[in-house]
Amino acid sequence: MNNQIYGIRAILEAIEADQPINKVFLQKGLAGELFRELESTIRKNGISSSYVPVEKLNRLTKNNHQGAVAQISPVQFHDFEALAEKVLEEKDAPFFLLLDQISDVRNFGAIIRTAEVCGVDGIIIPKNGAAPITPDTVKTSAGAVFNVPIAKVDHLKDAIYYLQSSGVNVVGATEKADKNLYSIDFKLACAIVMGAEDRGISSSVLKVLDHSAKLPLMGQIGSLNVSVACGVFLYEVVRQRIS
Known part of the structure; x- marks a missing residue:
């Protein structure tokens, strides 16, 4: 390539x-x-x-x-507003994924793969600071990068405001949350926000979320790899929607 x-x-x-x-x-x-x-x-x-x-x-x-x-990039990025409008028109309960400064190309690829099999309608990333789509990303995604639309935006907060104004519930994954992941209703239109590997969701993004939620951790290690944590969040959406 x-x-x-x-x-x-x-x-x-x-x-x-x-x-x-x-x-x-x-x-x-x-x-x-x-x-x-x-x-x-x-x-x-x-x-x-x-x-x-x-x-x-x-x-x-x-x-x-x-x-x-x-x-x-081996793929063409989508215009965010055009993608969001299309999905909002076609789906009763759209499902978006926003990535806040995910920087590792293999984590990015693994997340794209999980997003595709979970039926995510679009992935939104910032123009600056996000992992690029490289041959390693494509390989780790098992080709899913060609099946799920990805849009770049100048500022992730602007995308969140746009989605919120369109009735999308925006939920951030963070260990700082008071709520448990399993207490959130994901059956309505929703967007999951995952943060950077080293520092999580940025403080400015955390302030504009509708909800924040954490995973219950039963062991001594305080966090999961971001691609694994993302998989758990995305599959909770799937679980609720098929039950």
Whole structure:
């Protein structure tokens, strides 16, 4: 799977053509008019980027990269509002999944796989800070990444506000919650929010949720891997809806 574009002009053309770019790696200390144009275009389009030593770019590709290498996604991302409107029109009880800064590509792939088999109507991730869709993501998802719509948004809170205004109950998974997962009614339109591997759901997102819920942990370890915890939450929705 070829998931790279290299060269400043090639990347500019890819952005202009709305290619699904995960991230652009830029050479530290590079200057020039065309390079500055690329920097400006990246910022304007909200594309994730980072400045790296030339040695990293040389490892990414043996070709003449001109100081810029872009990683492209093997899937096309959906427009969030268009996806949400379509699902809300077609489903009586839509089922969304929001991921707040999940950064590990294999966790992301495992979550996508579970979401697909649980009938999730759409996955929403932030443009910045989220794990990219790489060949490892595709492999871990067992190809499910091609079956469930994924949308990127500038700010996860805006997506939550939009869903709430459309009658969707937004529930966050956090060990800080007072309520138990099994006390939440998931039979109505709902969205589950899962947080980052290391710090959970961000405080700003926690403040706007309709509910937060935790998993009962019977052992001594204080948390589960995020992909496992997500599976438990998603299957509780399935359990309630088929019972």
